[in-house]
Amino acid sequence: MKTGIIIHSSTGNTLSVAERVAAACRAHGSDVRVERVTAMDESPQARSVTLRDIPDVSDCDVVLLGAPVWGFSLSTVMAQYLSQIPSLSGKKVGCFVTQKLPRPWLGGNRAIAQMKRLCADKGAQVSATGIVNWSNRERESLIADVTERMSGLAGGR
Ligand SMILES: Cc1cc2nc3c(=O)[nH]c(=O)nc-3n(C[C@H](O)[C@H](O)[C@H](O)COP(=O)(O)O)c2cc1C
Numbered sequence: 001m002k003t004g005i006i007i008h009s010s011t012g013n014t015l016s017v018a019e020r021v022a023a024a025c026r027a028h029g030s031d032v033r034v035e036r037v038t039a040m041d042e043s044p045q046a047r048s049v050t051l052r053d054i055p056d057v058s059d060c061d062v063v064l065l066g067a068p069v070w071g072f073s074l075s076t077v078m079a080q081y082l083s084q085i086p087s088l089s090g091k092k093v094g095c096f097v098t099q100k101l102p103r104p105w106l107g108g109n110r111a112i113a114q115m116k117r118l119c120a121d122k123g124a125q126v127s128a129t130g131i132v133n134w135s136n137r138e139r140e141s142l143i144a145d146v147t148e149r150m151s152g153l154a155g156g157r
Helices: 013-027 076-084 108-121 139-154
Strands: 002-007 031-036 051-053 062-070 092-099 126-133
Touching: 002 013, 002 139, 013 031, 013 062, 013 092, 013 139, 051 076, 062 076, 062 108, 062 139, 076 108, 092 108, 092 139, 108 126, 126 139
Parallel strands: 002 031, 002 062, 062 092, 092 126
Antiparallel strands: none
Protein backbone atom coordinates (compact mmCIF):
# COMPACT_ATOMS: atom_id res chain seq x y z
CA MET A 1 0.00 0.00 0.00
CA LYS A 2 1.36 3.37 -0.96
CA THR A 3 0.39 6.07 1.50
CA GLY A 4 0.83 9.80 1.00
CA ILE A 5 0.56 12.01 4.06
CA ILE A 6 -0.08 15.43 2.59
CA ILE A 7 0.03 18.31 4.99
CA HIS A 8 0.02 22.02 5.32
CA SER A 9 1.88 23.16 8.43
CA SER A 10 3.19 26.62 9.14
CA THR A 11 4.49 26.32 12.69
CA GLY A 12 5.20 22.59 12.78
CA ASN A 13 2.34 21.18 14.87
CA THR A 14 0.61 19.40 12.01
CA LEU A 15 3.97 18.23 10.70
CA SER A 16 4.83 16.67 14.06
CA VAL A 17 1.54 14.75 14.08
CA ALA A 18 2.15 13.69 10.47
CA GLU A 19 5.53 12.27 11.47
CA ARG A 20 3.91 10.22 14.21
CA VAL A 21 1.32 8.96 11.73
CA ALA A 22 4.07 8.12 9.23
CA ALA A 23 5.97 6.08 11.82
CA ALA A 24 2.81 4.14 12.67
CA CYS A 25 2.04 3.53 8.97
CA ARG A 26 5.57 2.16 8.48
CA ALA A 27 5.03 -0.12 11.45
CA HIS A 28 1.92 -1.42 9.64
CA GLY A 29 4.05 -2.18 6.60
CA SER A 30 2.89 0.73 4.46
CA ASP A 31 5.18 2.47 1.99
CA VAL A 32 4.65 6.03 3.25
CA ARG A 33 5.85 9.50 2.42
CA VAL A 34 5.12 12.88 4.01
CA GLU A 35 4.83 15.83 1.66
CA ARG A 36 4.08 19.44 2.39
CA VAL A 37 1.74 21.73 0.53
CA THR A 38 3.20 25.23 0.46
CA ALA A 39 2.07 28.57 -0.91
CA MET A 40 3.98 31.41 -2.50
CA ASP A 41 2.72 33.62 0.31
CA GLU A 42 2.15 31.63 3.50
CA SER A 43 0.60 34.53 5.38
CA PRO A 44 -2.91 33.71 6.62
CA GLN A 45 -3.90 37.21 5.55
CA ALA A 46 -2.94 36.61 1.91
CA ARG A 47 -5.83 37.69 -0.32
CA SER A 48 -5.44 34.82 -2.72
CA VAL A 49 -3.45 31.63 -2.41
CA THR A 50 -1.08 30.51 -5.13
CA LEU A 51 0.50 27.18 -4.32
CA ARG A 52 4.23 26.56 -4.62
CA ASP A 53 4.49 22.84 -3.74
CA ILE A 54 1.55 20.74 -4.94
CA PRO A 55 2.12 17.10 -3.97
CA ASP A 56 0.99 14.57 -6.57
CA VAL A 57 -1.02 11.73 -5.01
CA SER A 58 -1.91 9.91 -8.21
CA ASP A 59 0.21 6.87 -7.26
CA CYS A 60 -1.16 6.63 -3.68
CA ASP A 61 -3.70 4.06 -2.49
CA VAL A 62 -4.20 5.95 0.75
CA VAL A 63 -4.12 9.73 1.17
CA LEU A 64 -3.98 11.23 4.66
CA LEU A 65 -4.53 14.98 4.70
CA GLY A 66 -3.50 17.21 7.60
CA ALA A 67 -3.79 20.96 8.15
CA PRO A 68 -4.15 23.65 10.79
CA VAL A 69 -7.35 25.45 11.68
CA TRP A 70 -7.20 29.09 10.68
CA GLY A 71 -9.97 31.48 11.77
CA PHE A 72 -12.38 28.68 12.73
CA SER A 73 -11.93 27.15 9.26
CA LEU A 74 -9.57 24.98 7.26
CA SER A 75 -6.27 26.70 6.41
CA THR A 76 -6.67 28.47 3.10
CA VAL A 77 -3.57 26.71 1.77
CA MET A 78 -5.04 23.21 2.25
CA ALA A 79 -8.42 24.43 0.97
CA GLN A 80 -6.73 25.65 -2.20
CA TYR A 81 -4.80 22.38 -2.60
CA LEU A 82 -7.96 20.28 -2.32
CA SER A 83 -9.76 22.57 -4.74
CA GLN A 84 -7.13 22.28 -7.42
CA ILE A 85 -5.93 18.65 -7.38
CA PRO A 86 -7.40 16.57 -10.18
CA SER A 87 -9.04 13.64 -8.36
CA LEU A 88 -9.09 11.48 -5.24
CA SER A 89 -11.39 8.91 -6.74
CA GLY A 90 -10.66 5.29 -5.77
CA LYS A 91 -8.41 6.26 -2.86
CA LYS A 92 -8.86 5.70 0.86
CA VAL A 93 -8.81 9.13 2.46
CA GLY A 94 -8.33 10.29 6.04
CA CYS A 95 -8.32 13.89 7.29
CA PHE A 96 -6.96 15.48 10.44
CA VAL A 97 -6.49 18.99 11.73
CA THR A 98 -4.57 20.59 14.55
CA GLN A 99 -5.85 23.63 16.39
CA LYS A 100 -4.69 25.68 19.33
CA LEU A 101 -7.97 25.99 21.18
CA PRO A 102 -8.87 23.14 23.51
CA ARG A 103 -12.16 21.91 22.02
CA PRO A 104 -13.15 20.64 18.56
CA TRP A 105 -16.13 22.97 18.22
CA LEU A 106 -13.75 25.97 18.24
CA GLY A 107 -12.95 25.53 14.56
CA GLY A 108 -11.80 21.91 14.27
CA ASN A 109 -15.20 20.41 13.47
CA ARG A 110 -15.83 23.06 10.83
CA ALA A 111 -12.43 22.53 9.23
CA ILE A 112 -13.03 18.77 9.06
CA ALA A 113 -16.46 19.33 7.50
CA GLN A 114 -14.80 21.52 4.86
CA MET A 115 -12.19 18.86 4.14
CA LYS A 116 -14.91 16.23 3.75
CA ARG A 117 -16.82 18.41 1.29
CA LEU A 118 -13.71 19.20 -0.75
CA CYS A 119 -12.75 15.49 -0.86
CA ALA A 120 -16.29 14.56 -1.91
CA ASP A 121 -15.98 17.09 -4.75
CA LYS A 122 -12.89 15.11 -5.84
CA GLY A 123 -14.73 11.79 -5.73
CA ALA A 124 -13.65 10.44 -2.32
CA GLN A 125 -15.57 9.67 0.84
CA VAL A 126 -13.45 10.37 3.93
CA SER A 127 -13.12 7.17 5.99
CA ALA A 128 -11.50 8.58 9.14
CA THR A 129 -11.06 11.97 10.74
CA GLY A 130 -9.26 13.38 13.75
CA ILE A 131 -8.67 16.62 15.62
CA VAL A 132 -5.73 17.49 17.87
CA ASN A 133 -6.43 20.38 20.25
CA TRP A 134 -2.97 21.66 21.05
CA SER A 135 -3.84 23.37 24.34
CA ASN A 136 -5.93 20.47 25.61
CA ARG A 137 -4.42 18.77 28.66
CA GLU A 138 -5.00 15.44 26.93
CA ARG A 139 -3.04 16.45 23.83
CA GLU A 140 -0.81 13.38 23.91
CA SER A 141 -3.77 11.05 23.92
CA LEU A 142 -5.47 13.07 21.16
CA ILE A 143 -2.34 12.64 19.05
CA ALA A 144 -2.24 8.93 19.82
CA ASP A 145 -5.90 8.61 18.81
CA VAL A 146 -5.39 10.49 15.51
CA THR A 147 -2.28 8.40 14.83
CA GLU A 148 -4.21 5.20 15.34
CA ARG A 149 -7.17 6.27 13.19
CA MET A 150 -5.03 7.55 10.33
CA SER A 151 -2.52 4.70 10.30
CA GLY A 152 -5.43 2.25 10.52
CA LEU A 153 -6.38 3.29 6.98
CA ALA A 154 -2.92 2.47 5.71
CA GLY A 155 -3.60 -1.15 6.59
CA GLY A 156 -1.11 -3.92 6.11
CA ARG A 157 1.40 -5.02 3.53
C1 LIG B 1 -4.18 32.84 11.25
C2 LIG B 1 -4.42 31.77 12.28
C3 LIG B 1 -5.71 31.51 12.68
C4 LIG B 1 -5.95 30.51 13.65
N1 LIG B 1 -7.23 30.24 14.01
C5 LIG B 1 -7.47 29.27 14.93
C6 LIG B 1 -8.81 28.92 15.30
O1 LIG B 1 -9.79 29.45 14.79
N2 LIG B 1 -8.99 27.98 16.25
C7 LIG B 1 -7.94 27.34 16.84
O2 LIG B 1 -8.17 26.49 17.70
N3 LIG B 1 -6.66 27.62 16.49
C8 LIG B 1 -6.40 28.56 15.54
N4 LIG B 1 -5.10 28.84 15.17
C9 LIG B 1 -4.02 28.05 15.75
C10 LIG B 1 -3.56 26.91 14.85
O3 LIG B 1 -4.64 26.19 14.33
C11 LIG B 1 -2.71 25.90 15.64
O4 LIG B 1 -1.65 26.54 16.28
C12 LIG B 1 -2.22 24.79 14.72
O5 LIG B 1 -1.84 23.69 15.50
C13 LIG B 1 -1.03 25.24 13.87
O6 LIG B 1 -0.61 24.18 13.07
P1 LIG B 1 0.78 24.22 12.30
O7 LIG B 1 1.87 24.38 13.35
O8 LIG B 1 0.88 22.91 11.63
O9 LIG B 1 0.75 25.38 11.37
C14 LIG B 1 -4.85 29.80 14.21
C15 LIG B 1 -3.53 30.10 13.79
C16 LIG B 1 -3.32 31.06 12.82
C17 LIG B 1 -1.90 31.35 12.37
